[in-house]
Amino acid sequence: MSTATNPSRVSKSGSGNLVEMSWDPITRIVGSLGIYTKIDFDNKVVAECHSTSSIFRGYSIFMKNKDPRDAHFITSRICGICGDNHATCATYAQNMAFGIKPPAIAEWIMNLGEAAEYMFDHNLYQDNLVGVDYCETMVRETNPGVWEKALHSEAPHAHLHGYKTIAEIMTALNPFTGEFYRETLQVSRYTREMFCLMEGRHVHPSTLYPGGVGTVPSVQLFTDYIVRLMRYIEFMKKCVPLHDDLFQFWYEALPGYEEVGRRRILLGCWGSFNNPDHCDYTYQRMDAWGNEMFVTPGIVIDGELVTTNLVDINLGIRILLGSSFYDDWQNSEKFVEKDPLGNPVDMRHPWNQTTIPKPQKRNFDDKYTWVMCPRWLDKRTGDHLALDTGGGPIARFWATALAGKVDIGYVKATGHSVKMLMPKTATMGEVEFEWEIPKWSNAIERNRARTYFQAYAAACAMHFVERALAELHAGNTKTWTDFKVPDEAIGCGFHEAVRGVLSHHMVIRDGKIANYHPYPPTPWNANPRDSDGTPGPYEDAVQGTPIFEENGPENFKGIDIMRAVRSFDPCLPCGVHMYVGNGKTIETHHSPMFGAAHG
Template structure:
């Protein structure tokens, strides 16, 4: 049920301080390690290091490639969010080539991305992170909490059908729980919705610079809408059920808001472009960025610092610190100024050089392949996090108050109101995500459910707009383009787990520099040159231990909830690099590569 563990006394003299490690973290691709020291007298984590065990090499082998292949190649960065990478790469190419897709092409891309958000958030929430809150897990880690759940009525039982909180927990039991199985069924239909728009999941086959190759018909959008409305019906049960479950944990364990809590430092690059405004010109990026259906933003201590994509872009810095790389000081500068004449820092992705330098893991020096992206506010290098994606998106969108999606979604300045239309057996239903007090494990998970409803409501609007284009005779979905000899481009969107940017430099018609930055290096970053820990590390450090088991039977459920609330997915940060090549001796023992615990 939980990850493999290893425990033992720390080298420190305090006998209450124990090292407890989880490597690999399970229910994701197994390259993430969490190394902690726990003060058992205080029942609190006092130190955490996050590790990524394999090098990522896309920024190296993209050089010299035809830029038109960029989205096909970068889609393979991940077998989970590959379409997000393809989309972001296409955005960067559109900017570099100076091409604006037809409106219908952009509505199709929005429908594909909305389906991906619905698919991925649903399957992670119910079938992966949901296991941390299921009956079997709670019975193993907090039997007293389960007993209280059996006697606690669910406030929204009429909406979701589960009488008690324990009934909700039972429905999330892996493989046998009712809601667990229902979520698997729903995930099939949301994946079909994506394939209707972009041909193949998770590596799109009809997505290109300049638009899409999808043949757009009324029947196509009707097939999507049929599945979408079944998902809308599902969300009307799902959202109140999760509210009941998450609210119960606060009630059952006072102080649980501290689990996974960190300073509110949230970043969102925005997603789902409005084709009426988005022309992909860098000079207009601040304007069309604010017109996105998810508003970009930097949120510090709960306050909106900026929603200007130009400022956001120029503030990105790539620091090394505790990661296995050499600095690129003295290397070539690719971009000195952006198209608006603003100076571009040497530590910006346009100017980054990736110089791997493997070393023995040392928590006092180098210990991970993940770099440390930061956002520079003019004074500090801020260790921003995406909160798994949804909490940052909702927070930024709510504070900006710019979004009004056809009456289906509206940002108010302090909340996001979501209207789900009438479905087969349920009337129209309105939900409101309100800015929470904390950025913690519970609120990251809660936001994931609300954002699923957000995407469902927005997709209804996108369908209406796409059908209106067809009825008006605007059936073109792709615009031709030429690849310039020299150009730069940047794409900004939200992968499922949070911020995603692709920065490209073209010289002599080929890629001279290319750096994709997904949510993994932001959330999973390590201590930078200033000693600032990354978000996983920061969220786990000082997390209290509520688990009822003694150290020798400790499962680390509170730590796992803190980490998994970020929806950690390591493929986007862990790709193999073989250097100049070397002979590897074949080992015959079947346990030679046992990762241990």
């Protein structure tokens, strides 16, 4: 991340100046994310934020008229890091549309592959990408006062992870030279091997199909997975307490740091890890089998779990336009009038969406991004809620904990927490971790949940591999169910990509795809102000964030802003740049603490 050398000042009446600063691109694997802000350095707060994306990809357009059997292969290419999540979600939608149920062992194999993906991706992102924001090099440059405190702050769990002080942890996170940073690179290697054992290759799986998998189950296959899984579990016994020490330190070192990246608790989780004992992929039973997932679907509003019903979740999805570069499709063809249960389907639902791109010049007072505005309609209030995924894990945990439905020995949801049992490993005994519902949905807690969910995925994988071996020993080795593509059908798949909610909606006519809309987590998190003027989650989390960085405008890194945005795990290629134009002056007549600064 480079430093601003020519910040653009925006003067105002009253105290202090607003300074325009932009980070563009902030990238993680696919696409291009830009964050544009106005910062009040006198009051040390971000006054205004806009989130932009400069890339249009158009999968919903070129999926039309394709063979429905190819949906998972094509949509896997949406992303170069979570392609398997798309392939998995697409096969779920295909299974529903084709009216098929895979054999149980195929489901356990898919669950093992997805569990490995969570372990791999969360590990890599947490310690090799977002962890850099908390490393010694960054902290010394942006908050030398905090570094001094870290030097003299003992790590409470030093006996578990081996680092005596918080400063030692920060040093261990330094890119390429830090001990823990290098260790996590090795972890990402064998977790990717775990994935490939189940799904053939990473990141575009070669063994996933509608109806099952092409993976050949054997004792050797599952043993190879278990060997790596136990190594990972031993690593987690060190990793969880290390991150707990680091993140808790920030609350203590900088009182008020809980406000960085904080927004209203509006969390969405679509559920993950289907249970073949209950899941038959019929829409009519989607509520029942959805509630048997090993990650419970749910929507959490202000700390309340308002539903775990996938049918309700599905019917509440709305795609608004607002500040996006598209024309409205309100008068276009309606593909689905009613769902299979007879419920009316809204025109702004993904089944009925038509993508009509309209390129234009970016204007923050009008249209400024290619990201649409997914919202969820709360029928109790009539509000279109800007749900976020919190980067995935915090929403998954919050919904699962409150629902209290999961109890499989290795993991248990209690109604207020989620417990994870880490079995005995080579050099360490049995350990139980417990993720407890936090006070806030903020940058620190999003990151903390990511660490705990690595342990959760590993604990779930223990259950999955035991069930897969039981099927194998019982002689149930068939991994695929035959099917025929219907002439007319609809289907929907619900899953959790690494960084949050993922849905695929498909309409089949004349044996071909007539409409297809995949919605991964980034549109939910990175969307702009909608047609009601409601900011998207990135914008909302950054706008109002206090500035704790000790650098002034001339050397400002924007580290608190970066921590807020990165806590959501934005899925776009990795590299951060700051640039500032020649500058302009705008007169405003109200406090930037309360609302946007308009010209």
